[in-house]
Amino acid sequence: MERRVVIAGGGPVGMWLACELRLAGVPTVVLEQSVEISPHSRALTVHPRTVETFALRGAHRQMLAEGGQLPSGHFAVLDERLEFDALDTDFKFTLTIPQARTTALLQERAIADGADVRRGHRFVGFVEEDGGLVVTAEGPEGEYTLGADYLVGCDGTRSTVRKSAGIEFVGTSFTALGALGDVRLADPPDSPVISRWSLEGTFMCVRLPDGNHRIAVHSPEDLRTDWPGDFTLEELRDRIQRIAGTDYGMHSPAWLSRYSNASRIASTYRKGRVLVAGDAAHQHMPAGGVGLNVGVQDAMNLGWKLAATFNGWAPESLLDSYHEERHPVGVELLEQSQAQTALFMDFTLQGGELRSFLARLIAERPQLKAGLTERLSGLHVRYAAPPGAHPLTGCRAPNLRLQDDQDLFSLLEPGRYVLIDFARVPGFDVRALDLGDAADRLARYRPQRPVPEPRAEWRQLSAALVRPDGCVAWASDETEADALVRETGLAAAAIAAPTPAASPAITTAH
Structure with missing residues (x-):
């Protein structure tokens, strides 16, 4: 049986996942029943964290060239706007670009990277066989089958993949x-x-x-x-x-x-060799245009993990962390969407008073306003870290300026881990360490001299390991060189064999 990953659904989520898999050399087939990209774009907005996601692979430049930039957003259409100028990101705006164009750009990238994109081909079903899957598809010349190691449903709220796998879609029908x-x-x-x-x-x-x-x-x-x-x-x-x-x-x-405003979420994002992402994993009122954004971030989280498992250097258990990390994000997405729906669809005098009160409260409470702005932008997501881990573990890493001519996002473009030595500990040089099997799976970087860091939480770090999706896997503020060598070795060992027991300091970071 030929080895490959099959993706059902060729929207932005499916195409971005295909890009990530091909970056790691994974044979990838995308089945999309529509012959052409639909010109009708329900989604128009790409939020700051999603722009960052594309920037982690250098895929954002054409989007920025074509899209408009809105420096603020809204929560439930309240009068008090949420300004993005204080966000800790290079992209202090919502990018306005039709979903059709986003899909087209990602499709071009996926095909250029070697993905087999089959438009006019419909996913029909699958069976498990010989330690893999046999996927049935229907194209212009009739039905045919494909062998696959994994199948990913990016095929929308009515996902045939999700239904075929018997994954429940839990929630409520619409009331508005x-x-x-x-x-x-x-x-x-x-x-x-x-x-x-x-x-x-x-x-x-x-x-x-x-x-x-x-x-x-x-x-x-x-x-x-x-x-x-x-x-x-x-x-x-x-x-x-x-x-x-x-x-x-x-x-x-x-x-x-x-x-x-139907509100549903997949009971599990993974069932054996079948996974779901984007609208196939969560359905909600499109308040604030968050659906495409959360879906692309699902694909980013899943892509490198699926590639690592497929390529044989990570165990199957790594894929379980996809559900563990992204399902809570989906639950919060539904909660936030329903909260906004309740606010902008209460067309009563009391509803008007509530909106007025909340807008005034947001204006008077900078911390509340900042929290809502971070949620709207997608920058607030933080994955659970094990006990004893550094406080930055599980957080998104900003685009650190590591030297005048080097930033973190550029180092992450090849889709590997990045191990940063901030050059703050005398006697420690990450470039001189023997990292064993992990050496081929990460890039090491050490600036020529310590760089002034404006962020207090990053200012004292001695070293940090950043995952391919831009999240912190491990960090240390150890000031003794020998101890830092030991900690860094443990972090590298967990990359070489990322199992739950690999290291207490990076258990869930993988």
């Missing part, structure tokens, strides 16, 4: 709807982004690169548990007129669609 339209405006607003809430409803209007405007709207009549049929231009025009007092001269709709 929303609608959107991509339309032309004869009399558009001056600002590229506007939003408004009133007792008549709430809407957001975003200028798109193709000359259309995306209008998302929620109204009191959307608080329902039945599906009213296709959304129409007349409905959109009537609702915006009621909320804003004008319909902005809308005409020529390119796309009209409804969506719901």
Whole structure:
């Protein structure tokens, strides 16, 4: 049986996963039932952490060249905007770029890296056989089979992969709807982004690169548990007129669609040789545009682990950490989405008072505002660390300036671990250490001299090990050279054989 990974679903999540697998040389087939990329883009926003995710592989440059940059975001369309200027990132903005274009750019990268992308091919099912999987697909010439070591479902909320694997999709059906339209405006607003809430409803209007405007709207009549049929231009025009007092001269709709606040999550992100990511793992109201972003970050977490397991240097248990780390993120995603839905769909006087109170509280409490901003940006995610680990273990590493001409993200582009010696301990030089089998799986870096570090939590570090996905696997502020050599050796040993018992200091970092 030929060895490969099969991905069902060729959206941004599936394509980014394919890019990660091909970076590690894993034979990868992507099955996507749509012959062409859909021009209709439910997602428009790439949040700061997702831009960072792409930047970890140098895949962000064309997106930045094409997309718009919004320096602030919102929580539940509250009047108090969440400014990104204080975020600890190189990307202090939300990037506005249609999902269709994001998908196209990632598909180009995946194909260039050697992924076998099969558009017009539908995943049908699978069976386990001879220590692997036999995947059945249907293409233009009929059904055929593929041998696979692993199968990943990136095939949306109705995931056939998830259903075929018998993975439960736990949660609630919808109690509220929303609608959107991509339309032309004869009399558009001056600002590229506007939003408004009133007792008549709430809407957001975003200028798109193709000359259309995306209008998302929620109204009191959307608080329902039945599906009213296709959304129409007349409905959109009537609702915006009621909320804003004008319909902005809308005409020529390119796309009209409804969506719901159904809230579900996969009971497990891994079942044997089958895994799920993105919308196949979690469904929610698209409040704040977080779905694509969390999905891409799922793929980033999974990609290097799946590649390490496939290539034989990591045990199967490493894949279990994908569920352990990403499932809690999905649970929080559903919680946050439902909280926002409750806030912007309470079209009562009491709802208005609650919104006013919360907006004022956010404005008066910098710490609260900062916390919401970090959550919106995706920079707050931290994976669980074992007892006794350094406080930075499990955290995202910012793009550290290690020297005038060197930053951390560039070192991470090949998709390997990076072991950093901050040149702060006399007698210790990471480049001189014998790291055994781990030496081929990481890059070592030591600046010529200690670099001033503005971040207090990083200022005293002697050494740190950063995972391929940009999260801290291990860190030390040890000041004695011999002790630091021993600690670094343990960290390297855990890379060479990443098992739960490898080292108490990096048990869950893998």
